[in-house]
Amino acid sequence: MQLYLPIAEVSVNAFLILGLGGLVGVLSGMFGVGGGFLITPLLFVAGIPPPVAVATAASQIVASSFSALLAHLQRRNVDIAMGLVLLAGGLAGSALGIVVFNTLKALGQADLLIKFCYVAFLGIIGALMLQESLRALRRVRSGAAPARRRHSWVQGLPLKVKFRVSGLYISVIPPILVGSFVGLLAAIMGVGGGFIMVPAMIYLLGMPTRVVIGTSLFQIIFVTGFTTLLHATTNQTVDIVLAVLLITGGVIGAQIGAQIGTRLRAENLRLLLSILVLAVCFQLALDLVFQPAELFSAERGAPL
Amino acid sequence: MTGRAVVLAAVILAFLSAAVRAEKIVLGLSASEVGITATFDGSDILVFGAIKRDQPVPEGSSLDVIVAVTGPLTPVIMRKKARRFGIWLNSEAALIDAAPSFHAIATTGHLPDILRDTEDLRHSITIPRAIRSIGNDVTDSTAFTDALIRIRRSEGLYTLLEGAVDLTEQTPFRTRIALPANLIEGRYDARIFLVRDGEVIDVYEAPITVRKVGVERWLFNLARDRPLPYGLLTLSFAVLLGWLASAVFQRLRR
Numbered sequence: 001m002q003l004y005l006p007i008a009e010v011s012v013n014a015f016l017i018l019g020l021g022g023l024v025g026v027l028s029g030m031f032g033v034g035g036g037f038l039i040t041p042l043l044f045v046a047g048i049p050p051p052v053a054v055a056t057a058a059s060q061i062v063a064s065s066f067s068a069l070l071a072h073l074q075r076r077n078v079d080i081a082m083g084l085v086l087l088a089g090g091l092a093g094s095a096l097g098i099v100v101f102n103t104l105k106a107l108g109q110a111d112l113l114i115k116f117c118y119v120a121f122l123g124i125i126g127a128l129m130l131q132e133s134l135r136a137l138r139r140v141r142s143g144a145a146p147a148r149r150r151h152s153w154v155q156g157l158p159l160k161v162k163f164r165v166s167g168l169y170i171s172v173i174p175p176i177l178v179g180s181f182v183g184l185l186a187a188i189m190g191v192g193g194g195f196i197m198v199p200a201m202i203y204l205l206g207m208p209t210r211v212v213i214g215t216s217l218f219q220i221i222f223v224t225g226f227t228t229l230l231h232a233t234t235n236q237t238v239d240i241v242l243a244v245l246l247i248t249g250g251v252i253g254a255q256i257g258a259q260i261g262t263r264l265r266a267e268n269l270r271l272l273l274s275i276l277v278l279a280v281c282f283q284l285a286l287d288l289v290f291q292p293a294e295l296f297s298a299e300r301g302a303p304l
Numbered sequence: 305m306t307g308r309a310v311v312l313a314a315v316i317l318a319f320l321s322a323a324v325r326a327e328k329i330v331l332g333l334s335a336s337e338v339g340i341t342a343t344f345d346g347s348d349i350l351v352f353g354a355i356k357r358d359q360p361v362p363e364g365s366s367l368d369v370i371v372a373v374t375g376p377l378t379p380v381i382m383r384k385k386a387r388r389f390g391i392w393l394n395s396e397a398a399l400i401d402a403a404p405s406f407h408a409i410a411t412t413g414h415l416p417d418i419l420r421d422t423e424d425l426r427h428s429i430t431i432p433r434a435i436r437s438i439g440n441d442v443t444d445s446t447a448f449t450d451a452l453i454r455i456r457r458s459e460g461l462y463t464l465l466e467g468a469v470d471l472t473e474q475t476p477f478r479t480r481i482a483l484p485a486n487l488i489e490g491r492y493d494a495r496i497f498l499v500r501d502g503e504v505i506d507v508y509e510a511p512i513t514v515r516k517v518g519v520e521r522w523l524f525n526l527a528r529d530r531p532l533p534y535g536l537l538t539l540s541f542a543v544l545l546g547w548l549a550s551a552v553f554q555r556l557r558r
Contacts, residue, residue, distance in 0.1 A: 004344040004485065006520045007527055011345055011485030059538050066546030071553075112393045225539055232535030236527050240538050241342070247542055251549035259553075288391040295386075296451035297394075301379035303490055304402055 007239035008052040014245055016046060021060060021246035025253020028064045029071070030261040031198070031213070031273045036061050036191030036224070037118065037280060039246070052239050055231035059243040061192045061224040064250035065217045071258040072214030079165035079211045083218035085172050086179035086197070090223045093183025098230065101188050115284060117189050122281035125199050129274035132203070136267045166207045166215075174205060183223060192220035195277055209266040327357045327367075329498050329508040336510065338483060338492075339517035346485045349373065349512065351410075351494060352478040361474050362500075368411065368418040369469045369477045370497040372429055373512070375406030375461075376490030377436075382448040398448040402436040405488050406461050410468040410479040420502040427504060429497065431462050460484040489515050 001014045020042050024035035036057050043053035072078050104113050157171035178200045186193035197216045201207045207215070232238040261269060334350035351371050361367075380403045386395035411418060415430065428434045435449050456462040461484065469479040481494075491511050498506040516524050526534045 002343060002345040002485065004340055004342055004520060006516060006523045009486065009488055059542050062539060063542035063546040066543055067549045070547065070550040225542075228539055228542075229532070229535040232527070232538065233531040236531055238527070238535060238538055240523055240527070240534070240541070243538050244541055244545075247545045251546050254546075255549050255553040288393075290392075291387070292385060292392055294451075294455065295384055296448070296455065297383050297385075298452050298455050299381040299383070300405065300488075301381065303376040303378050303405070303488065 003241060003245070005048075005052075005239045005242050007237065008048050008056075008242060010047055010049070012046060012048070012242075017242065017245040018249040020046065021064075021249025022253035023249075024060075025064045025067075025250035025255075026257035026260070027253075027276065028061075028194075028250070029068045029254035029257020029259075030264075031194075031257075031269065031276075035064065035194075035250075037122065037189070037195055037277075040191070041280070041284070048239075048242065051235060051237040052242070055228065055235065055237040056239050056242045056246065058192075058224045058227040058231065059238060060246035060250050062221055062228060063247040064254040065192065065220045065224070067251040067254045068258050069214060069217040069221060071255065072217060075214075075262075076165070077211050078214035078218050079163055079207070080215075080218065081161070082163045082166055082168075082175060082205075082207070082211075083215045085161075085175045086182075086215070086219045087222050089176035089179025089181075090183035090186070090193075090219055091226060093180030093185075094187040094223060094226065095183075096180075097184040097187025100184070114189055115288060117185060119281055119285045119288065121185065121189075121196060122277050122284070125196060126274050126277035126281055128203070129199055129270055130278065133267050133270040133274055137271065140265075140267060163207075166205075166211050168205070168207065170205065178204060179219065186223055187227070192224045194220050195273075198273075209270070213261075327355050327359075327498060327500070327505060329496055329506050330354045330356050331496055331508050331510060333494060333510050333512065336512055338487075338512060338514045340487065340489070340515065340520055341517055342519055344485060344520075346487075347483045349481045349483060349494070350478065351481060351496065352476070353496065353508070354476045355474065355498060365501050366418070367471070367474050368413055368499040369471055370412075370415075370419065370429060370499060371410045371469055371479050371481065372495045372497070373406070373408045373481045373483075374404045374434060374493050374495070375514075376404070376488060376492070377402040378405055378488075379403075380452060382452055384448070384451075398445060400435060400449060400452060403452060403456075404434050405490075406483070406492065407431050407434055407456075408463045408465070408481050408483075410465045410481060412467065412469045412471045412477070414466050415464070418499055418502065419497075419504075423499070423502065423504045427495075427497065427507065429495075431464065459486065461486070483514070487514055 002011050003014045004011045020039065024039045027038065028035040039057045039060060040053055043057060044050060069078065157173050159171045159173060160169055161172050162169050182193040182197050182200065185196060194216050198212055201212045201216065202209060228238060331353035338347050380400040382398045382400060383394045384396040385392045388395060409430065419429065424430050424433050431453055432449065435452065453462055469477055471477040492514055494510045494512055496508040497504050
């Protein structure tokens with residue numbers, strides 16, 4: 001069934017978009033990532049103009065994250081106190097990110113920056129997660145007890161707060177820094193930032209994997225909701241018809257994903273996510289290195 | 305006396321040739337308005353007409369019809385990628401001042417054979433002639449216009465259908481212009497050229513209005529005029545559907 005999108009001004013197959021939303025929803029429910037790093041490139045391939053794809057993907061992330069969050073809330077896997085601290089940093093970071101983004105856009109290299117950020121961060125994080133999860137799996141096989149976390153510089157900072165759900169007593173400075181860094185990248189890359197947030201919470205803040213996903217979802221909802229409103233009011237590039245299609249597929253997928261997620265071990269989950277992240281990174285890197293089929297691109301201006 | 309005879313002869317000649325050229329287009333369009341609805345999937349415009357003449361068909365000369373439908377003109381920023389430091393990035397840019405967002409041509413025959421270049425230049429009929437790029441300081445601006453034509457052709461926005469106009473007995477003609485789904489709103493001009501021996505002897509213009517209607521119109525206006533409520537509406541859909549899916553799945557699990 002073909003549907004005409006009022007803002008994107010293209011006609012798309014409704015079932016294709018529903019399917020894309022569903023696929024990304026499954027991943028988002030499984031791993032606690034918003035899926036922005038997957039949905040945005042997929043929408044480009046489906047023929048949606050890039051500005052509309054970036055803006056509308058944000059609203060889809062809100063929906064699938066919200067749906068998955070409800071599932072996690074019931075299992076009490078959300079550290080709301082930590083989420084709020086991360087969010088405070090996140091909003092500040094994304095406001096700064098928009099300034100950086102607009103500066104580079106004026107220089108005409110925003111595209112390159114986005115792709116570069118994707119390749120760099122997906123590559124680094126994917127590789128780190130792959131290495132760590134393989135080590136954890138080997139540990140589980142050999143039956144050795146996991147090594148206790150060493151006391152790092154994180155423990156020595158002031159403004160300590162008790163995060164009961166996470167079982168942590170740490171300073172609020174590292175979560176605020178993590179949140180603002182993720183917010184900054186989120187604004188530049190047009191994603192929720194879950195794929196950076198999840199490993200940062202595990203490895204940097206030392207949060208248990210059980211609460212990481214729910215807490216990440218909690219803060220993603222607000223950051224991407226904020227992004228959606230910014231795009232709608234400044235660029236008018238949010239397509240509501242596209243959004244509803246993506247959302248419908250996405251929320252159903254997210255529920256299925258959350259079900260699959262509870263049946264998998266945390267180590268396996270991390271291994272799968274790292275492979276997925278590396279695959280997307282590899283694909284994007286190939287696009288940068290190999291000669292594109294069409295060297296030219298056209299950007300239509302407003303009618304005369 | 306001889307001077308006057310020459311003038312008279314010239315007047316008669318002019319009158320005669322005017323009489324020979326007295327062929328006019330009488331036209332019909334299947335639609336003068338195209339409404340973009342939610343399920344819009346492209347549309348066909350049927351262009352049909354006849355040639356009215358008060359003289360018999362001239363012997364030994366050829367008559368052709370060219371139908372051109374042109375969408376709203378917009379400026380276009382063209383970018384070209386080049387390899388720098390081992391990766392492909394945008395290195396050159398050029399502004400094309402005005403290019404039609406849509407341009408379809410249907411003819412009775414092979415275009416270079418039936419239309420003189422000077423006539424093409426005067427009426428901007430073919431695609432390269434319809435694109436204006438003045439005052440560009442890029443070294444090879446033709447490479448950029450060629451690329452634009454290539455890109456838009458692959459998107460079905462620029463088409464050239466030679467031999468798609470049926471002209472029967474040099475009088476009635478008809479053709480079908482396909483409007484693709486990725487149209488932008490605005491005024492589209494259908495121009496019909498009557499060409500005898502490579503020269504345009506009559507032009508008929510008819511506007512076609514393309515505009516969003518119904519829900520599409522309402523949503524588009526809302527996004528433009530009241531962006532904040534529109535954004536909040538999108539977000540509330542997101543939250544509502546997110547909650548709904550969660551509630552439904554919970555019920556299913558029990």
